[in-house]
Amino acid sequence: MNNWIKRNSGHLIVAAIFFVLTYAYFLSPILQGKVLYQSDVLQAKAMQKEIMDVKEKTGHAPLWTNQMFGGMPSYQIWAKYGKNLTTYVIDGLKVIFPNPVDTVLLYLFGAYLLFCTLNLNRWLAAAGAIAFAFSSYNFIYIEAGHANQAYAIAFFAPIVAGIIMTLRGRYILGSALTAFFLAMEIRSNHVQMTYYLLLAIIILVFIELYHAIKTKANRPFFKAIAYLFAGTILAVLVNAGSLWTTYEYSKYTIRGQPNLKSEKTEASTGLDKDYAYNWSQGVTEVFTFFIPNAYGGGSGTTAGQDSKVAKALMEKGVDAGQAQQFASQIPLYWGNKPSTSGPWYFGAIVFFLFVLGLIIVKNRIKWWLLGAVLLSVFLSFGKNLPFLSDLFFNYFPLYNKFRAVESTLVIASLCFPVLAFLALNEVYINPDKKYIWDKTKLAFYISGGLTLLMIILPGIFLSFKSTEHQNFVNALSQAFRGDTGMANSVANALIEDRQALERQDAIRTLIFIALAFGLIYILIKQKINTTFAAIAFMGIVLIDMWSVDKRYLKDDTFVDRSLIDQAYVPREIDEFIMRDKDPNFRVMDLTLQDPFRDSHSSYFYKTVGGFHSARLRRFDELMENQFTKSINQDVLDMLNTKYIITPDPKTGAASMRANSTACGNAWFVKSVKYVKDADEEMVAISSFSPKDEAMIDERYKKLVEAKPLGYDANATIKLTSYTPEHLTYQTGSTANQVAVFSEIYYDKGWTMLIDGVEQPYYRADYLLRAATIPVGNHKIEFIFHPTSYYTGENISLAGSVLLILALGGAVYTERKKKQPEVKKG
Structure with a gap:
């Protein structure tokens, strides 16, 4: 044990530094017992409410929830996947470390492993890990609550x-570690991030293939590929449950094929292009890579009380207090994203070293890093570079399933520090110091010169005007009662504020570049040793990145736990509705800004609306066609919307009315009307009597009329038992009749039993379940037991056992290699 500690003392010191840095960053809120206020996490809390309530009561988390959008599988909300080894690894990390300490430690240790693999000494590897971990968006994602991402x-x-x-x-x-970390990656359940990583890995593999062919090293290359393929299959097996359910469900979500002909386009198997491209990186927004406030910072960054905007208003006679308040509401961000939490900042020092790396690094890894950076940056432009983006969106498998294309920059945020510190490593090991110094000066002239230009003449590259600038001026003019001179004065002052903010950060960047340049100079001149230089780089990189991260993930982002608990305090109306003993009715809350983009009400009761980026497409189509222009009362009735909450048009106060025409949990209809396709069905439910008639696609006609239909006005059908995965009804009728259930149709897992025997059911009214119920008294059950989950879980268990064996075998093999051979004789 002592020998092991001695051999690994350097790594243990680095690990200690990582722990100290991470806890130091979050020290104040941790000591005060505060928690991170994350809007997406709060949304998720409401989404998961029914799941967690049932789990607490029964010990089993249901795979279906009716809490929002009428009902949906819970795979993408919360699912245990208890036979997956990585589930327990992630759970263990979250138990040991407070949020978000666990995430930052994973950033650091994962990057440290990569830099050590690239043969950097431990201090350079530690500095590189810090550069990656503290990249701005790694912390912005934490602040926003994108935990899986x-x-x-x-x-x-x-x-x-x-x-x-x-x-x-x-x-x-290598293959065992790849299998383990890829299994962890997949279990993180953010397919978009994994997809972008795959694009980068494809570039790496092709570069390695080219090198193998060039050096005639085909055999070891393909042997490595075989091992990696085996590791990938193992990682997939470990996550079979989550992958199978996600794949199966995705085909029925807004990322799947539209049902309406009017919505089918060349990319109709994925998201709407405008929606996917909404968050596109501006082409000149790349300046934020090394000047964080080049585009005004985040949407929450405002002109402020001491701004030129405030002064311009005061010069026009506006009261100082009003002028300062007005200025504090004007955002300085001027890009064309709808909003942004902050810039993609990779670091001033990292940028300088990246430029140096492009010049001096000879390792073929450089070409992979450069290729991955260029691809990720160009794809991040989205609508601002439509040629390439449309090529990927229309023709690359799965690419059109993802929104916010600026997220491709996660690849660049990894590649920038890797090439940067490969460059610094080259400074260390290359014996030709004159060559290194000449190239370092060139990198300094390029990066420093560009930054200097951004200080002196930023208008050469940046306009500091948003695409809506003229509309902003017009709105100001209207607010100032037609005074266009005053409006232009304020607008020009805003541009000056943006320029001042950019210039201030550009000066900051130039200082850090100069510090890095100076460090390399004294290192080459052997004024300091390599260890001290690496530690110095670690320090200045940390200061650079830390100070920018604190603009976004700061102590003020943490709040008292009581405030989180108070996020869902029921109103008097909510308390009244929650006293209703009916187990499965729905509520439409129109007091929310957008009831279909907000899960708040889902915390208290089952809702027609909600929030989820992977909602069922049929419900999304219903929402767009029946609720966007006006609220279709007939559709509310068929969804068993028992209560409708509306705001007072003058005061905004919430008021509630009971919906007396709600159809209930299930009902028998008098007649059936057949429609030929989804478009006709959507039109049919635009105005109909859901209690009396059912609109059914003609493909189900044989199922509907399997038995002669009649109608019994006195027939009964009642929900007698409810859990999200198991609903039981009791029926009584003197005729074979069609019953409509106010439950969302999803045939990948739901089965219907009549007196314990499985029977067919079908879809009615565009997205509800219906079935032909035979004459007599019967027990009807709907049970959700998806094969994709339960069989997938068994495969996951087998994969987890194999992964443990693979890791054990790798450790045994490595230890055996290190054991000295015993000489015979």
């Missing part, structure tokens, strides 16, 4: 490390 990004570096190990000949260890 942040976790997925944290496993990028160790996956790449495992791949490189394997490609360099450490087949067993």
